[in-house]
């Protein structure tokens with residue numbers, strides 16, 4: 001559990017940014033505390049990478065202030081004290097893992113030891129391999145290794161486990177947890193709920209450039225316990241309790257409606273349907289995916305507290 005007393009190492013204050021007329025970040029406020037893992041979740045295009053780039057000073061905000069480790073965004077001091085793994089990063093093919101790591105160590109005044117970098121990234125057996133011969137998951141590990149070469153006080157990881165198999169993913173999670181224990185703050189973006197759940201002290205949800213929720217993983221999980229209910233039925237249904245989305249399609253051959261209902265409490269929605277004596281067939285209930293959950297959170301923004309009480 002995060003403590004209010006934990007030192008704030010980063011602060012984003014009323015940050016707005018846009019590409020031409022496309023507003024990407026809208027009045028965003030955020031704090032990063034020492035030794036915490038903060039996950040930024042949100043659908044594609046929500047502004048997660050843009051927010052990280054702004055904190056690193058790679059893009060200039062239209063409005064607002066960002067400070068990190070005592071520096072203003074863009075200051076060279078930030079580069080020395082942070083590490084970053086961005087989605088689009090790549091490395092030259094014709095250098096070995098060890099050459100890449102040693103080069104990156106040379107950029108920093110206080111680099112992490114070579115063996116530690118290898119250990120955290122799990123690349124011991126690939127030390128002398130050319131990067132072009134690494135698998136996709138191993139390339140991700142190399143990018144992680146390069147991100148930690150400088151002994152970062154704040155480590156930014158933008159979807160670090162994309163393309164990794166479950167064993168590699170778990171190994172990286174362990175490395176992240178160990179780094180956190182040394183006092184490093186981690187800022188993580190991910191599309192994997194399990195990843196955010198396992199690693200984070202705090203989660204913020206970004207949608208269309210706005211932070212629409214902030215909480216512990218437990219709170220966010222409770223919030224997005226949305227279920228997807230599908231069935232066919234020969235009567236028209238327009239309104240049921242706990243439905244956050246109701247869509248239907250009339251199949252004229254079968255003379256039936258095919259319904260999809262996203263519900264914040266499947267039990268209650270189904271109970272109501274059964275009480276109404278609606279004749280349901282082909283009924284399935286599945287967990288909604290993250291995109292559906294984000295839509296739901298957005299639409300329920302005002303009464304989220306009610307849902308939080310469910311647990």
Ligand SMILES: Nc1ncnc2c1ncn2[C@@H]1O[C@H](COP(=O)(O)OP(=O)(O)OP(=O)(O)O)[C@@H](O)[C@H]1O
Nearest residue numbers: 019022024042043044045046047048049050051087
């Ligand atoms: N260089 C750019 N020029 C113009 N628009 C851009 C540029 N980079 C990003 N955008 C736009 O900014 C918005 C936010 O993009 P961003 O990459 O921050 O989203 P994201 O939340 O990281 O998405 P994803 O989960 O897909 O990685 C998108 O609408 C995107 O099209």
